[in-house]
Amino acid sequence: MSALNIKKGSTSHSAYDLRSGSTEIEESHTLAVIVENEPGVLARVIGLFSGRGYNIDTLNVGPTHDPKMSRMTIVTRGDDSTIEQIVKQLNKLVNVLEVQDFRDADYVDRELVLVKVKVDSKTRAEVMQITDIFRAKIVDVQPTSLTIEITGNESKVEKFLELMSNFGVAGLTRTGKVALPRK
């Protein structure tokens, strides 16, 4: 046996191993969770994420073609082993029917954003032109603002919002990502 060599302030002064967390690279991942459409299911899933210290970047919930089931699309961040745990922990919940991990699967995803952009007589035309290029839609017109609806994948939406920020954004709401596997 070796002599116990504990430095003052080392982690061995704790009841736990206080090593720092994982240094693996955190990446964004999209998961779909098919759940029974019952009260408390959303709270259960969110509670799992907060209770175990996982991140939620966006979360979208809605019914599926079967009224007994709901589909949640969750965008989360973590290294590979964290994502593996998230998928397993979700599967463990009694009213989770299926977890689709989009890491390797081919899928389509969309997000809908409503953005209210400040305009005046000089900038209005330019904003409308960009909106047109992005195939976005103007859904409300006010003397000093335009509200625009844009749908698309993440890169398209982000690029559009970046351009709009030059004009001044007065309000913004986004649905979070929704996704479906192609097959």
Add this chain to the structure above:
Amino acid sequence: MSKQMTGAQMVIQALKDQGVEIVFGYPGGAVLPIYDEIFQQNDIRHVLVRHEQGAVHMAEGYARSTGKPGVALVTSGPGATNAVTGLTDALMDSIPIVVLTGQVPTFMIGTDGFQEADTVGITRPCTKMNWLVKDTANLADTIHQAFHVATHGRPGPVLIDIPKDVQFATAEYVPAEKAKISHYQPRTAGDPAQIARLVELMESAERPIIYSGGGVINSGPRASQLLRELVAETNFPITSTLMGLGSYPASGKNWVGMLGMHGLYEANLAMHGCDVMINIGARFDDRITGRVKDFSPKSKKAHIDIDPSSINKVIRVDVPIVGDVTEVLEELLRQWRARGSKTDQRGLSQWWKQIDEWRAVKCLTYKPSTTTIKPQYALERLEALTKGMDRYITTEVGQHQMWAAQYLGFEDPNRWMTSGGLGTMGYGLPASIGVQVAHPESLVINVAGEASWLMNMQEMGTAMQFRAPVKQFILNNERLGMVRQWQELLHGERYSSSWSESLPDFVKLAEAFGCKGIKCSDPKDLDDAIMEMIRYDGPVIFDCLVEKHENCFPMIPSGKPHNEMLLSADADAFKSGAVLV
């Protein structure tokens, strides 16, 4: 053949249909209709507890010692919140229990009614599953589902919250066989291909170790039987976690003792130095692994677990096998025999030689005393005097718990009930009552520390009322022993709030409850006193005054790997500051 009944009648009928014989509970406004039904029947026995936490721990003790789900019944609001510790305890240790809570009537939910609490909200993270039943028509079905969920897959606690109007209303009873058991059917058979990989690993192993856990016990007595066959056929050494004690007999020749933070020297070094580790129903808990980075660095690891999320959670393994221990071991032994598998005899005999050298260190040696009772001595005597008896042991949490695990020997599963994952002080006394109620003729001993014991001592009233002759063997050091030990070794001997002044006189306390009190402080009197406790026909509070400053060794300080264990011989040098840099 529809059968109309009230919600309260359904509760009783459903419990009967599920084979429930005993319910631990405490009445209150929101469960009165159910208590009224309990009064009017004789099939289900109700054990009135003194605090709802006690009810849940009793249900745990009952479940752990019988393998059947335990049932607790409590009222809304404070009844439910008092149950939370027990639910969390059962979740951490995978104990199947069903807790029924009353709730304010459905139309009052959300109005901050009297004794209203958001029970399903509060208990969501500490149950495997819970339900609020808003319609009597769904009540029986939900109860049947709850029993199914609690006992299938990785077992755990479930809770059903039943509003008072749902208990009064009438609907058609759904019998168990017609209940919607939902989609919840966890996989129990292991993948034969992975099991084949494990067989190959076992054939090639030079320094194998079997690391078994509570999952073996949860899987049922057959699992322990198969584990013993596996050990006999391979001659592999076997260690176990705190939760798994008894699945392999302590008297078995391949037993190397418990592993972990206060595990045996030989068990921990065998874990550290092995080349093949076979985890059967354990979960690489942090009390087991120490520093994860240095955990058993040279081994190939196989992990058998019914819960897929246990696999690769803490330690990455080479052979993952998701399945029930019994089914996996059946298949493993089938393949092992069918292939005519052989172990590496030469490697194995060298490995055993090495293990015997570690055993020779005799890590449980302590300095004996003729004047004060050493806690280790007290447990050695308890073991010697109760060995071979029909004996069940429960514990509280702390030093005494670790000493009990080290010095008592368990020959069979379901004989050892302790709070492992959550570490709940106050678990042992109520758990011992739950065990005793299930096994009225057996000797049930709660090995306790005085501090833990005081946390739920009100349950002595339950023991008296229901004639549960539980023996409370209290190792009284007038300290929070484990806290004090950490403060001594790691916090500069600053004993911050770790001793109790004004402890009760336990003998008088026993008299106050109407049971027997025994006090012993001289090692010479100990055997007689223990025999007196065993022979007494009724509950006993045994105040065993032990050495106040004894430390529990071996000890792996957290954040240290298995091979950096602290033995009692090191401790003096350690305390004198020689190695404290």
